[in-house]
Amino acid sequence: MKPPVKNQRLMQGNRACVEGAMAAGCRFFAGYPITPSTEMAEILAAELPKLSGKFIQMEDEIASLAAVIGSSVAGVKSMTATSGPGFSLMQEHIGYAYMAEVPCVIVDVQRGGPSTGLPTKVAQADTMQVRWGTHGDYYAIAVAPSSVLECYEFTLRAFNLSEKYRTPVIVLMDEVVGHMRERVILPDPDQMTIIDRMKPTVPPEWYQHFEINPHFVSPMASFGEGYRYNITGLTHDPFGFPTEKPEEIKQKMDKLKNKITHNLDDIIQVRAEFMEDANIAIFAYGIVARAAREAVRMARERRIKVGLIQPLTIWPFPDQYMEHIQEQLDLIIVAELNQGQLIGEVMRVNRGKTRVSSLTRYDSELITPDQVFEKIREEK
């Protein structure tokens, strides 16, 4: 018998997600009940007041993200959680938070869609909505956990990225990751790196809330701190006042883009397993990556040189890594719980360098290791 491990707990993914949020310093949650994310609201309704934080149940998901943005503008780390139908409603304010450069975290526990779809069943069909859901040019950051421990770690990281880059960050989960229970040993919060938004060091009369600087990220004063500035969803100048001058518009749009695209090395994380000698790769994220991992093990036992590429940040897409790794590959199998979304991104980067094959499932059930293994045998 193994000796008991200190601090180990049996925990649900949704619980681990909000534990990670609280460890990151989240002290405000506004949300609306929706399966399969509701546990997060319930847990935080009980837990946040213990930390002198606040929880509020809003009238819908549109209002939920609005309240989250309002709270963040007032200086409190804030989040909301939802699933597909609610995530659709949040697109308006994801765009607002991006334009107004307000840090916040949005958790999307994916379920089957479209529309009301399958409230209690798993899917990964919001993959592209996360990237392209809001209107206008937009550069998304989304992290994608595949285990209960990762729900904790990645949510904490989502807050760090959000604070660091002053932008909304999505935690893209799914029904199985959210609802499954696993044994976890949560890291000591004191050992985790916690990033807080940069504060201005200049006096108020010099302060520009959307200052243009070489880092593309402007220091952020909160309401009530003596820096009286304007925030708007209208395209604005560095002071936050609406502008229609082409040079100021371009400057703003470039700033929004560059703060993501100039920091890809810091943002993007890819987990590569058995890729050193692989000529076949399975590309899968979230819960599907775990089935793929088992399939890779089965294939390796049969001396098939297959490896696993698991994007831990689903957006921005790991273009650079894929460009590099596909040089050694003959085949990439993209496994996903939808009718084929990420495969388009893989093929965009691939440009015909290797064969790219699709393994999809969208009947509410998980892709199994056997299915992935069969696919490897068929295609190799």
Added chain:
Amino acid sequence: MPIFSEMTHKYLRAKKKFPNVWCSGCGIGTVMGAIIRAIDHLHLSRDEVVMISGIGCSSRMPVYVDFNTLHTTHGRPLAFATGVKLAKPNLKVIIVTGDGDALAIGGNHFIHACRRNIDLTTILINNSTYGMTGGQVAPTTPFMKIGTTAPYGNRERGFDISKLAMAAGAPFVARGTVYHVVQLQKLVEQAILKKGFSLVEVISQCHTLYGRLNKEGGPVEMMKWQRDHAIPISAAGKVPAEKLKDKFFTGVLWDIDFPEYCEEYDKVIALAQSLAEGEGVRVKGKERE
């Protein structure tokens, strides 16, 4: 060329943002003046005032005033304000919104803000139309009035905003007009001082669109209409019923007390923490008082 008093000027982003977007003769500037005078009279500091708006002509106001200003999305300023106020209850949060913003696209947020009773002050400027987009019918356009999207006459009824707010639970509801500008300042002051959700509906004029489409004249004629159709609530019961036709009451229409949400939430925090301590659970970082 508008002339501001020295007092008003202190509160304006005069160098940065003027001239403004409003038509000359519009009522919104008058409302802005009343809000500024109310804030000055109450000796609120500019740092503690947050002005939040949605989308529309009236919602452009925050750009021009030197407070913490948040110009949000169409219909949603109350939802943003909910987050701001909960995060920092010491801030004085004033929402400036229009009839289309608050009652059509933002209707849901409006009734829930009334019901929830967070200490927010909402100034709803009602000009019976969508000004910014060019004179379409609003949820406040009266029956058979003309809008660009109701060229044959509006076949819907307009909301009675004050009754709606009262029914939804708002503890403080007042109505003023652009014409009665001294009264308006007092109503705004009372609304700011009220602990809880307060609404001031301001009857305003859009002569450029609504007035022209409905042949109601210019700003002077429309303000005379306000003068002739407003009846102080204090006169209710004294005016014979036949004289009340097409008229509206002004003043404080409704003022009751109900527990304010932020104060209630402080009790939630105290309860949760005392229960947690009772269980021997370590309560981390009471950093936000």
